[in-house]
Amino acid sequence: MRVAFFGSVLIAGALFGFGLSYSAMIKPEVVLSFLRYEDFGLLWVLGSASLTTMLTYQFLPRLMRKPLFDKSFREHAASLDRNTLVGAAIFGIGWGISGVCPGPALAGLGAGNWPMLFSLVGIFAGAYVQGRMMKS
């Protein structure tokens, strides 16, 4: 069960990384071209990925009582508060500076784009500072 669980996570991650690469989202230059209104292709990536996921999230729990290798289906619970919105605004500024966000930084490194190491160091450091600002 544990092997199947972690094996599934690994396969899901690999599919995700393959998709990010195939859609060119691991190239910061392509992401920046979207943010500068030169190529709106990113919207197709976001659209097709969310639509597929939407169908799964809506219908799978009706077809299966539980996931294959665990006890229950989880939910992504976002709360409508100041941190969510202010954090999103700050995230966007960082994303706009380099064209790199967390997923593509990890995938990009796997594809041999070694300067993503700078991005990963930056993201880890930013997450650390954010964590240290939280009381507990």
Next chain:
Amino acid sequence: MFEFDLLFPLGITHYLIGGLFIGFAVSFLFATTGLVGGMSTFFTSTWSFVSRWEFFNREAFVASRNWRIAYAVGLAVGALIWMLTVGDAFVTTISWWQLTLGGFVAGFGARLSNGCTSGHGICGIASFQLPSLLAVLIFLGTAMITAQLMQKLGGLS
């Protein structure tokens, strides 16, 4: 079709197929493990291995830190498979300081917001979370403004 080409000069096929792979990945994760997988939490939960700070050692982070590492490793492996099969090797020309600074700000913001392009963008929208939809609209807006300002100020690639 002239205007369509203007909006998508490189075509849309690879964007569409890549997005379907991503959607299938998140669906596969949900079907097998029930997990809802964004990427940014990995950058907080992993700190629990080396820091004693209480926040990093919250139950939610410690309980998920192992599978989040497997997910992150999988991401890199999938990209490597792409590079060795249908992809092409490339190295970005964006400067190191832009990558580091952008990473720092994005990392801080994503963790404050509890989600990034994958958590809010894909998982959040897909589960009809209003806060996530708002977060996506906000970060798309600030990212566009920032990217265009950067270009005007310095002509940075």
